[in-house]
Amino acid sequence: xxxxxxxxxAVINLLVWVRxxxxxxxxxxxxxxxxxxxxxxxxxxxxxxGTPAAFTIAIRWAHVPLLxxxxxxxWFVRIYLDAGRLWLVWSVCILRTLSLVPNFLTGTxxxxxxxxxxxxxxxxxxxxxxxxxxxxxxxxVGQVSTLLLIVFIADASVTVWRRGDRRKALLGGSIEFFxxxxxxxxxxxxxxxxxxxxxxxxxxxGMLAVMAYGLSDDVLRASQLVDQxxxxxxxxxxxxxxxxxxxxxxxxxxxxxxxxxxxxxxxxTCRGLFGFSVAEHLDIDGILRRxxxxxxxxxxxxxxxxxxxxxxxxxxxxxxxxxxxxRWLASRGRVEYEGGVAVLSRGVLFDITDRKQAEHxxxxxxxxxxxxxxxxxxxxxxxxxxxxxNQPLGAILRNAEAAEIFLQDPSPDLIEVRAILADIRKDxxxxxxxxxxxxxxxxxxxxxxxxxxxxxxxxxxxxxxRADALARQSRLExxxxxxxxxxxxxxxxxxxxxxxxxxxxxDSLQGTSRDDRLVRLSARLDExxxxxxxxxxxxxxxxxxxxQRVFDPFFTTKTKGMGMGLPISRxxxxxxxxxxxxxxxRGGGAIxxxxxxxxxxxxxx
Amino acid sequence: xxxxxxxxxxxxxxxxxxxxxxxxxxxSGFEVKTFSSATEFLAKRKVDDAGCVVADLxxxxxxxxxxxxxxxxxxxxxxxxxxxxxGDVPSSVRAMRGGAEDFLEKRAPKEQLVDAVRRCLARAAxxxxxxxxxxxxxxxxxxxxxxxxxxxSHVVQGRLNKQIADDLRIHERTVKLHRTSITTxxxxxxxxxxxxxxxxxxxxxxxx
Numbered sequence: 001x002x003x004x005x006x007x008x009x010a011v012i013n014l015l016v017w018v019r020x021x022x023x024x025x026x027x028x029x030x031x032x033x034x035x036x037x038x039x040x041x042x043x044x045x046x047x048x049x050g051t052p053a054a055f056t057i058a059i060r061w062a063h064v065p066l067l068x069x070x071x072x073x074x075w076f077v078r079i080y081l082d083a084g085r086l087w088l089v090w091s092v093c094i095l096r097t098l099s100l101v102p103n104f105l106t107g108t109x110x111x112x113x114x115x116x117x118x119x120x121x122x123x124x125x126x127x128x129x130x131x132x133x134x135x136x137x138x139x140x141v142g143q144v145s146t147l148l149l150i151v152f153i154a155d156a157s158v159t160v161w162r163r164g165d166r167r168k169a170l171l172g173g174s175i176e177f178f179x180x181x182x183x184x185x186x187x188x189x190x191x192x193x194x195x196x197x198x199x200x201x202x203x204x205x206g207m208l209a210v211m212a213y214g215l216s217d218d219v220l221r222a223s224q225l226v227d228q229x230x231x232x233x234x235x236x237x238x239x240x241x242x243x244x245x246x247x248x249x250x251x252x253x254x255x256x257x258x259x260x261x262x263x264x265x266x267x268x269t270c271r272g273l274f275g276f277s278v279a280e281h282l283d284i285d286g287i288l289r290r291x292x293x294x295x296x297x298x299x300x301x302x303x304x305x306x307x308x309x310x311x312x313x314x315x316x317x318x319x320x321x322x323x324x325x326x327r328w329l330a331s332r333g334r335v336e337y338e339g340g341v342a343v344l345s346r347g348v349l350f351d352i353t354d355r356k357q358a359e360h361x362x363x364x365x366x367x368x369x370x371x372x373x374x375x376x377x378x379x380x381x382x383x384x385x386x387x388x389x390n391q392p393l394g395a396i397l398r399n400a401e402a403a404e405i406f407l408q409d410p411s412p413d414l415i416e417v418r419a420i421l422a423d424i425r426k427d428x429x430x431x432x433x434x435x436x437x438x439x440x441x442x443x444x445x446x447x448x449x450x451x452x453x454x455x456x457x458x459x460x461x462x463x464x465x466r467a468d469a470l471a472r473q474s475r476l477e478x479x480x481x482x483x484x485x486x487x488x489x490x491x492x493x494x495x496x497x498x499x500x501x502x503x504x505x506x507d508s509l510q511g512t513s514r515d516d517r518l519v520r521l522s523a524r525l526d527e528x529x530x531x532x533x534x535x536x537x538x539x540x541x542x543x544x545x546x547x548q549r550v551f552d553p554f555f556t557t558k559t560k561g562m563g564m565g566l567p568i569s570r571x572x573x574x575x576x577x578x579x580x581x582x583x584x585x586r587g588g589g590a591i592x593x594x595x596x597x598x599x600x601x602x603x604x605x
Numbered sequence: 606x607x608x609x610x611x612x613x614x615x616x617x618x619x620x621x622x623x624x625x626x627x628x629x630x631x632x633s634g635f636e637v638k639t640f641s642s643a644t645e646f647l648a649k650r651k652v653d654d655a656g657c658v659v660a661d662l663x664x665x666x667x668x669x670x671x672x673x674x675x676x677x678x679x680x681x682x683x684x685x686x687x688x689x690x691x692g693d694v695p696s697s698v699r700a701m702r703g704g705a706e707d708f709l710e711k712r713a714p715k716e717q718l719v720d721a722v723r724r725c726l727a728r729a730a731x732x733x734x735x736x737x738x739x740x741x742x743x744x745x746x747x748x749x750x751x752x753x754x755x756x757x758s759h760v761v762q763g764r765l766n767k768q769i770a771d772d773l774r775i776h777e778r779t780v781k782l783h784r785t786s787i788t789t790x791x792x793x794x795x796x797x798x799x800x801x802x803x804x805x806x807x808x809x810x811x812x813x
Contacts, residue, residue, distance in 0.1 A: 388690075391622055
């Protein structure tokens, strides 16, 4: 009965181990149970043995399964409790193995030098055999090994108890209890010849039961864990689904870059945006190859900077997939570090082609509107500019005519003729400059942002507007220090703003007496490292309630005005990260001011 | 004319054009003086200078038209020729009404320019001539006594000596003596001539 119990447990645990090869405890338990099964048969043999000779052989061979049993028990405890001193385990095993030597070579077996007689006593309604004989002193080796086993298990149980795992400590304690019981019985029987039946299998079975309980409890817990795991797995799947759904709905690409092995994982959308197939291997070079050559370096630098510095990564770039259609993509991510070393970066990718196109369209419209504004202003200036060009042209003509007359002389004054030619060249350049300036204003330019000298900006505009101011019998006063730093901007557009403000100023002077007609232009560097340019006039001024409205499109106080000059100017200045506003001049007239960022500083950032 | 040569006074705030046109006018045989602004010209000119003014219409400070009206107030106004970079009808109308000799674009043909300057100088000369004659005549009238002027005023009204003697309650012979003195002082030989110079000198207010 004991044997069948043991065998069942052995088979069960063997199966457990077979299904999960890492559960060594189950294998060892199985071995323990198996060896106990074999031992039980020897025990039965002994109980039934009628002669000392038969008993002797039974005991001798019973030591073999005993060895296996003790060794496997020791290792089971070591592995299952994950505690105890390893050298004790080895000592137990070695001593027990050594005990087989005297078992087979000295006396009759390890326990007896000689079995003198066999008593037949009734036990539980049956006659069983109990040996009587001279104890074998070598028996001590086996018993020391059992003692060491007890010590080892006690030590392991205490360790486990201290670790806080009461359940396993109790399990160790229980094994200990049955072990002590077995050893005590053996001592009484073999050393003192106390008439006890050899039934180690009973405490051993208890021990097995305890062990089986421990293991099955584990199985129970494991199954509970599996349930929980399944639950959280379901949750995880749900959240992954949700994220995938969200990512798909927003067409969001998700990527992870493993920095140690230069490998990139990307979801389907992400791959699609770059034009990669689902199975294709992704690495950084492959990705960079798909990025537009003009953006490639910036993207590479962005990544390097994110890894070296702040960990955050953000960039916008163009991608040219193999199928050709160029797209604008934006990528945002964060680098993750382990012990100060960047291990991976993780982020999202999305298509911003539409936004970029809209931006592009807005830029184009802004340029277009600014151009229309310039053309209309140049129209106003046309007559003054014709005058401006006729001046040098007239000078050239008169000089040429004078030279002709000089050359009719038999001995012409060549010095004078040379001076005339130099003047002609100078005037030609002057006329050319007027035309260049005019053409610059009429061209449909792309935005060209560069450091611009404020004094040059002002003098160019003044050159364009001077003749007009003259024709309107108005004075222009310029106060721009040479020491001003350069500003950052598009020269033509900034000229346009200045020109617009000056022309507005001149327009406002109509109806003022001649001596008071003044437009003043000044510039200064303010505390916030921006250049502030002011255009003030002595005209009628702007009522306070209209100071804002003058920047509304189509708002105009002029009979011929379109009402687009100021909104365009404000648009231009804001595109230059500056501000344009109007003030009422307390001394009469209006003041317009605008700010521009200093170029040197913006280069440094 | 006290040896004063006719001078073309060129005024333009564009120094380059000023140099060019003065070169051409000099080469064309004119005596030229240049000024870079109207105020400079007004400050530097001499009271009795002869010649004409060639001025840019649009100048900083005092412009051409303002110069024209300033000049018109002067004892010795010079005829003006206007130049402009770009034709401007209202200004040209004002200039011509103000008595300008001509109104030319800066790039007008040379011949037109030289002719205009020449005409301007000729007009200056004739105006100067008549101004001088009137001046001399005035000087002769200044020599007349008050009684003689009184008699003269009656004579040019065509009254007879007898009527004049009655009006002035003097003897007829005294009237004759005064008339002889007048014709001698004014250097005229007939009543008709006397009447003409008297009208020319504008000594009396217009008769009723």
